[in-house]
Amino acid sequence: MEDIELGGPDLIEAREFPILKTFIDPTIILVSSKFDDTVLEKLDPERRNMGDGDSAVYGMPALRSARPVSEFSYDSARSRLVNLKLGHEDGPRITFMTPGDLTAESSEDCMAGDGAVESRQGQLLRLAGWIDVDSRVTVGCAGAVLAYIHRKRAATFLPGDVAAQTMHRISTIEMFTLAGSMFVNADTLLSLQIIQSESHPHSHNQGPAKANSGSKEGLSVYGLFHTLARTPQGKLLLRQYFLRPSTNSEVINERLDSISFLLRTENTEQMDTLVKNLSSIKNMRTVMINLRKGINGNGPSQRCPSNSIWAGIRLFAYHALQIKDCFQGVIGGDWLVIRNKVMEHFHGIQLAEVGKSITEIIDFELSRDNCRNVVRQGVDHDLDELKRTYEGLESLLVQVAQHVAQSVPEELDANINVVFFPQIGFLIAIPQDPITGHGIFEGPEDAPWEKVFTTEEFAYYKNENVIEMDSYFGDIYERICDREIEIIHELAEKILQYEDLLTSASDICAEIDCIMALAQGARNHNLVRPRLTESNILDIRGGRHILQEKVVPNFIPNDTLLAGGEGESANDQQEISSVGPQYRTEDGSVVPSMILVTGPNFSGKSVYLKQVAIIVFMAHVGSFVPATRADIGLTDKIMTRVATRESVSRNQSAFMIDLQQISVALNLATNRSLLIIDEFGKGTDSHDGAGLAAGVFNHLLERGDQCPKILGATHFHEIFESGFLLPHERLAFGHFEVRVDPQSQQIDEQLTYLYNYKQGRSNNSYGTVCAALNGIPSDITNRAEKLVLLAARGEDLVAACAVLSESETKDLEEAEDIAKAFFTMQVSDDPKESLKELLGIK
Numbered sequence: 030m031e032d033i034e035l036g037g038p039d040l041i042e043a044r045e046f047p048i049l050k051t052f053i054d055p056t057i058i059l060v061s062s063k064f065d066d067t068v069l070e071k072l073d074p075e076r077r078n079m080g081d082g083d084s085a086v087y088g089m090p091a092l093r094s095a096r097p098v099s100e101f102s103y104d105s106a107r108s109r110l111v112n113l114k115l116g117h118e119d120g121p122r123i124t125f126m127t128p129g130d131l132t133a134e135s136s137e138d139c140m141a142g143d144g145a146v147e148s149r150q151g152q153l154l155r156l157a158g159w160i161d162v163d164s165r166v167t168v169g170c171a172g173a174v175l176a177y178i179h180r181k182r183a184a185t186f187l188p189g190d191v192a193a194q195t196m197h198r199i200s201t202i203e204m205f206t207l208a209g210s211m212f213v214n215a216d217t218l219l220s221l222q223i224i225q226s227e228s229h230p231h232s233h234n235q236g237p238a239k240a241n242s243g244s245k246e247g248l249s250v251y252g253l254f255h256t257l258a259r260t261p262q263g264k265l266l267l268r269q270y271f272l273r274p275s276t277n278s279e280v281i282n283e284r285l286d287s288i289s290f291l292l293r294t295e296n297t298e299q300m301d302t303l304v305k306n307l308s309s310i311k312n313m314r315t316v317m318i319n320l321r322k323g324i325n326g327n328g329p330s331q332r333c334p335s336n337s338i339w340a341g342i343r344l345f346a347y348h349a350l351q352i353k354d355c356f357q358g359v360i361g362g363d364w365l366v367i368r369n370k371v372m373e374h375f376h377g378i379q380l381a382e383v384g385k386s387i388t389e390i391i392d393f394e395l396s397r398d399n400c401r402n403v404v405r406q407g408v409d410h411d412l413d414e415l416k417r418t419y420e421g422l423e424s425l426l427v428q429v430a431q432h433v434a435q436s437v438p439e440e441l442d443a444n445i446n447v448v449f450f451p452q453i454g455f456l457i458a459i460p461q462d463p464i465t466g467h468g469i470f471e472g473p474e475d476a477p478w479e480k481v482f483t484t485e486e487f488a489y490y491k492n493e494n495v496i497e498m499d500s501y502f503g504d505i506y507e508r509i510c511d512r513e514i515e516i517i518h519e520l521a522e523k524i525l526q527y528e529d530l531l532t533s534a535s536d537i538c539a540e541i542d543c544i545m546a547l548a549q550g551a552r553n554h555n556l557v558r559p560r561l562t563e564s565n566i567l568d569i570r571g572g573r574h575i576l577q578e579k580v581v582p583n584f585i586p587n588d589t590l591l592a593g594g595e596g597e598s599a600n601d602q603q604e605i606s607s608v609g610p611q612y613r614t615e616d617g618s619v620v621p622s623m624i625l626v627t628g629p630n631f632s633g634k635s636v637y638l639k640q641v642a643i644i645v646f647m648a649h650v651g652s653f654v655p656a657t658r659a660d661i662g663l664t665d666k667i668m669t670r671v672a673t674r675e676s677v678s679r680n681q682s683a684f685m686i687d688l689q690q691i692s693v694a695l696n697l698a699t700n701r702s703l704l705i706i707d708e709f710g711k712g713t714d715s716h717d718g719a720g721l722a723a724g725v726f727n728h729l730l731e732r733g734d735q736c737p738k739i740l741g742a743t744h745f746h747e748i749f750e751s752g753f754l755l756p757h758e759r760l761a762f763g764h765f766e767v768r769v770d771p772q773s774q775q776i777d778e779q780l781t782y783l784y785n786y787k788q789g790r791s792n793n794s795y796g797t798v799c800a801a802l803n804g805i806p807s808d809i810t811n812r813a814e815k816l817v818l819l820a821a822r823g824e825d826l827v828a829a830c831a832v833l834s835e836s837e838t839k840d841l842e843e844a845e846d847i848a849k850a851f852f853t854m855q856v857s858d859d860p861k862e863s864l865k866e867l868l869g870i871k
């Protein structure tokens with residue numbers, strides 16, 4: 030699968046193992062020995078004492094086996110994949126390589142099993158067509174799995190044992206999707222501008238903080254919503270919604286129901302209250318982790334949980350109660366899942382108890398002033414006594430100072446002070462002699478004072494009086510702090526008993542936050558509720574491109590009608606299944622599975638293709654969509670071949686990337702998938718490109734009831750003209766209306782774009798008009814027009830180019846005359862004059 034971000038180390042510690050826990054029921058878990066033990070235990074706490082996984086037999090309950098880090102390395106995984114034999118031993122050996130091999134020094138080619146030499150480039154393409162080589166962590170893990178199987182095979186059976194080879198045979202390698210979520214890869218997310226920042230599933234090493242910060246999110250679909258999320262946990266969850274749209278209609282409808290409900294006019298007030306309350310909520314998962322760290326004494330500054338943690342928990346309890354009230358107040362929302370979750374999990378009494386306990390113990394005002402947690406008066410008798418003594422120290426100091434003054438010369442006694450420093454204790458402060466740098470009095474001669482330190486103005490000393498005071502009161506401040514730490518520790522332990530309540534309420538707040546963000550987005554961007562259907566169709570009326578419409582003055586909405594093959598989904602991992610007759614429109618015609626859009630440049634083809642994909646994507650996120658009506662059949666994958674994502678790090682040519690995207694799409698597409706193929710094949714020789722494009726389209730159409738839904742755009746008119754792509758009942762054509770005015774003098778005024786989708790094919794790309802529109806000089810575009818005309822007439826362009834214009838002929842004739850005259854010229858004494866005469870120069 031694609032590498033997936035779990036949400037940072039803190040959340041992993043918080044036992045968030047969504048993938049292993051929720052989607053797979055593993056029998057053996059291979060972990061890197063680098064993993065921290067505490068994390069390991071959380072992997073499977075119930076079974077952690079069962080022993081080492083190497084003794085496991087297939088089919089036994091999950092056992093953990095720690096493997097050396099090297100087995101997980103990308104490079105070793107690569108070499109295992111290269112040597113992997115798929116299917117039967119005697120079958121062709123398929124070899125895999127990774128991009129790194131292209132730059133590797135060694136140029137030795139690998140032998141394919143059937144004896145053919147396969148080039149490294151070929152291996153790379155083949156690998157990238159099967160699996161996502163950018164998912165480095167997953168590739169590394171695949172290597173560890175291969176190593177494990179290899180070891181099992183070596184340990185259990187003798188070499189040459191056929192049974193062993195059959196038992197441990199690897200028959201295929203496939204990319205898979207988490208059950209219940211749609212497959213979208215990073216290419217698709219980027220090309221559809223779903224997520225702009227580098228925070229796609231590959232960026233597993235980015236912490237949640239980075240993911241949360243909206244600073245890097247440019248113009249993107251997710252960007253339109255993520256600023257509307259108020260809580261950190263909400264932002265995190267919303268990102269997960271966009272990274273992993275759902276294919277579970279229940280989940281999607283639950284979100285849509287909630288959005289519809291909140292958008293009702295009678296609930297406006299409730300919505301405002303919810304937003305207000307969510308704005309001050311923190312993520313209780315992180316707060317609880319910090320609370321634990323605090324009481325475990327991790328780090329010197331963390332001797333007790335910080336003030337902001339307490340303020341955070343108290344505010345959370347308060348706002349959670351407000352949110353509960355708010356949901357209680359909504360009329361007619363009893364069926365709303367999210368409301369019922371709130372009612373069930375936000376235990377009023379317990380939340381109130383959490384808030385009350387903190388308020389009763391922590392004095393927030395004094396804590397702020399003192400920059401530490403201060404316990405309220407009345408909580409603990411001993412503490413109050415200590416504090417009273419501490420506060421009474423002032424007058425005690427005056428008394429001691431008076432006592433000390435009796436033993437110093439009379440003229441000095443007004444200058445004597447006794448002070449208290451929490452770390453050092455009591456000290457006598459005497460003004461300093463500016464010359465000697467000593468105190469002007471340093472104690473009686475028979476009992477000199479002990480000097481502790483000096484400042485510019487004072488010298489500080491201890492004498493027997495203050496030493497005695499030290500022993501009584503010196504550590505009073507520490508005693509106060511220690512007692513407060515003890516009390517707060519007890520408080521932390523008490524609050525941790527409510528950890529489950531707080532974290533689950535916090536998670537529900539994240540859900541509410543996401544729903545609110547989606548609802549507000551729906552309101553801001555004029556979106557409607559899509560209807561998710563089991564039928565494998567896409568019926569969009571008045572669809573718009575949610576981003577493009579922001580940057581053009583007048584966006585023209587367009588309809589789409591597509592139906593995928595009617596067969597059961599070929600991929601048995603999918604929960605979706607659909608059988609039914611071929612989809613037909615009201616007039617009885619078959620709804621196409623593939624629409625190929627042709628027509629002029631800039632007419633709106635790419636925008637249209639993307640808009641359809643974005644609408645389908647948004648519907649699966651559980652969001653409203655930019656259209657007037659949308660019936661969306663559940664879709665398992667959206668795959669695109671759109672803007673080429675060239676990258677230096679990828680070390681691949683643009684065309685190579687095109688091919689890989691198509692290859693992945695062909696390998697993974699089911700009849701439930703949506704493929705967007707924008708101008709595939711234009712990166713190579715036009716004949717090859719047209720051939721490849723036609724081949725791909727044909728192949729997909731021939732899948733019959735396994736045909737995905739395909740939207741394509743192409744300029745290769747020859748594939749239709751020359752019969753490369755034959756008419757097919759699943760194939761339909763579309764184009765965008767343009768108004769052509771050939772009478773116009775100016776070439777750039779000949780074409781007006783109407784952006785209006787029409788059925789049928791357009792044969793003209795109006796490339797020259799587009800060129801003129803974009804400022805290419807008119808003599809170039811005029812000549813191009815002429816040549817295009819000649820070519821269209823089937824005339825020989827070479828001969829046509831050799832024909833001279835009238836003025837060229839005239840010039841040449843004149844030159845010829847001059848040359849002839851030159852040869853017959855009578856040269857006089859003055860050759861210059863003769864030449865002038867010949868050329869007719871005066």
Ligand SMILES: Nc1ncnc2c1ncn2[C@@H]1O[C@H](COP(=O)(O)OP(=O)(O)OP(=O)(O)O)[C@@H](O)[C@H]1O
Pocket residue numbers: 577581583584585586629630631632633634635636637784
């Ligand atoms: N429905 C629409 N309403 C208004 N303007 C539109 C619409 N669709 C596209 N446009 C405008 O037309 C421009 C060109 O659109 P687009 O890139 O889709 O053209 P194209 O047909 O794919 O061109 P090419 O064939 O050169 O790739 C867009 O940038 C946008 O400004």
